[in-house]
Amino acid sequence: xxxxxxxxxxxxxxxxxxxxxxxxxxxxxxxxxxxxxxxxxxxxxxxxxxxxxxxxxxxxxxxxxxxxxxxxxxxxxxxxxxxxxxxxxxxxxxxxxxxxxxxxxxxxxxxxxxxxxxxxxxxxxxxxxxxxxxxxxxxxxxxxxxxxxxxxxxx
Amino acid sequence: xxxxxxxxxxxxxxxxxxxxxxxxxxxxxxxxxxxxxxxxxxxxxxxxxxxxxxxxxxxxxxxxxxxxxxxxxxxxxxxxxxxxxxxxxxxxxxxxxxxxxxxxxxxxxxxxxxxxxxxxxxxxxxxxxxxxxxxxxxxxxxxxxxxxxxxxxxx
DNA sequence: TGAATTCCCATGGTATCCCATAAGAACCCA
DNA sequence: TGGGTTCTTATGGGATACCATGGGAATTCA
Numbered sequence: 001x002x003x004x005x006x007x008x009x010x011x012x013x014x015x016x017x018x019x020x021x022x023x024x025x026x027x028x029x030x031x032x033x034x035x036x037x038x039x040x041x042x043x044x045x046x047x048x049x050x051x052x053x054x055x056x057x058x059x060x061x062x063x064x065x066x067x068x069x070x071x072x073x074x075x076x077x078x079x080x081x082x083x084x085x086x087x088x089x090x091x092x093x094x095x096x097x098x099x100x101x102x103x104x105x106x107x108x109x110x111x112x113x114x115x116x117x118x119x120x121x122x123x124x125x126x127x128x129x130x131x132x133x134x135x136x137x138x139x140x141x142x143x144x145x146x147x148x149x150x151x152x153x154x155x
Numbered sequence: 156x157x158x159x160x161x162x163x164x165x166x167x168x169x170x171x172x173x174x175x176x177x178x179x180x181x182x183x184x185x186x187x188x189x190x191x192x193x194x195x196x197x198x199x200x201x202x203x204x205x206x207x208x209x210x211x212x213x214x215x216x217x218x219x220x221x222x223x224x225x226x227x228x229x230x231x232x233x234x235x236x237x238x239x240x241x242x243x244x245x246x247x248x249x250x251x252x253x254x255x256x257x258x259x260x261x262x263x264x265x266x267x268x269x270x271x272x273x274x275x276x277x278x279x280x281x282x283x284x285x286x287x288x289x290x291x292x293x294x295x296x297x298x299x300x301x302x303x304x305x306x307x308x309x310x
Numbered sequence: 311t312g313a314a315t316t317c318c319c320a321t322g323g324t325a326t327c328c329c330a331t332a333a334g335a336a337c338c339c340a
Numbered sequence: 341t342g343g344g345t346t347c348t349t350a351t352g353g354g355a356t357a358c359c360a361t362g363g364g365a366a367t368t369c370a
Contacts (some may be wrong), residue, residue: 005239006240010360012361013363019359019360087316089314089317090317091361113232116214134228134229135237138234139197165351168353170353173350207343244325244328312369314367315366315370316366317364317365317366317367318364319363320363324354326357326358327354328353333349336348337345339343
C-alpha cells in the first residue's frame with residue numbers, strides 16, 4: 001500500500017535466485033516499473049532497489065547536482081553506470097548479480113529493508129550492524145534538531 | 156470519539172493472534188488505514204501502533220532530511236525498516252510478530268494502551284511497572300517540581 | 311555445443327479466511 | 341423494575357490460500 005516497509009531475510013538458492021518479499025512485490029506492481037531498478041548505495045554496503053519512484057528521486061538529485069558540477073557526464077556515469085535492471089521471474093524472484101554480490105558481500109542470505117520509497121539489499125550480518133548504528137544516529141538526529149513539529153494536535 | 160483512550164488486556168491464542176479492542180478498531184476504521192502500522196518505541200519496551208495519523212507523523216519526521224543522503228537513509232532504516240504492517244483479520248485480530256515479541260517480552264497476554272493519536276502494545280506486567288512510574292513522574296511534574304530527571308525521588 | 315538463464319511445476323510451512331461458541335452488555339417490553 | 345432477548349465481543353479451531361523454496365525442462369547466447 002504505502003511504500004516499502006519492514007524488513008525480511010530470504011535464502012539464496014543454488015542458481016543465485018532469491019524471493020523478493022511479497023509485500024515489496026505488490027508495491028512494485030503498483031509502481032508499474034518493469035522489473036527492478038538497482039543501484040549501489042554511495043555510502044554503505046547495500047544496494048538501493050525500487051521502481052519509478054526511486055528512479056525519479058535519483059534523476060531529481062542528479063539534475064540538482066549537475067547545475068553545480070562542472071562535468072555532468074561524470075556524475076551520470078557514476079549514477080547510471082552503477083545501476084542494473086534485474087528481471088523478476090514468474091515466482092517473484094530476482095537473481096543476485098556479481099555487482100550486487102561484490103558490493104554487499106552477500107553469500108547465501110539476503111536481507112530486504114524497506115525505506116518507504118525504495119528498499120535496500122543487504123548481507124544479513126552487515127545489516128544488523130548498520131541497523132544498530134542507524135538507531136543510535138536516528139535518536140541523536142531527532143533529539144538534536146527541532147522537535148517533531150508538535151503534531152500532537154487536537155488535544 | 157476522537158482517538159485511542161483507556162487500556163485493555165487480551166489473551167493471545169495458540170496461533171499468536173490477539174483481538175484488538177473494539178473501541179480501537181472503530182478508531183482505526185475511521186482513520187481509514189489498511190491494517191495497522193507498528194513501530195518499536197525508542198524509549199520503552201512497547202510498540203507504537205496506529206493508522207494514517209501515526210504514519211503521517213513519522214513521515215514528517217523523515218522528510219526533514221534530503222532523500223538519498225546518508226542521514227535520510229539511516230533515519231529511514233531506523234523508522235521504516237524497523238516497523239511493520241500487520242493485517243487485521245475479519246474478526247478484528249492481529250498476529251503478534253517475532254519483532255513485537257522480542258521487543259516487548261509478550262508471551263501469552265497483551266495490553267493495549269490508548270495514547271490518543273496512537274496506542275501502545277505492552278506485556279501486561281511491564282506496563283504495570285511503567286504505569287506506576289509514569290504516575291509518579293506526572294504527579295511530581297504537576298506539583299511544580301520541574302526537575303523530574305531521575306533523582307532519588309521526591310518522597 | 312556448452313553454460314547459463316528462464317520458464318514451469320511441486321512441496322512444505324505458514325498465515326488468512328471462515329464459521330462456531332461463550333460470556334457479557336445493552337435493550338426492550340410488560 | 342425485572343426478566344427475557346438480542347447484539348457485540350473475545351476466543352477457539354478447521355479449512356484454505358499464499359508464499360518461499362527446490363528442482364527439472366526448455367531456451368537463449370556465445
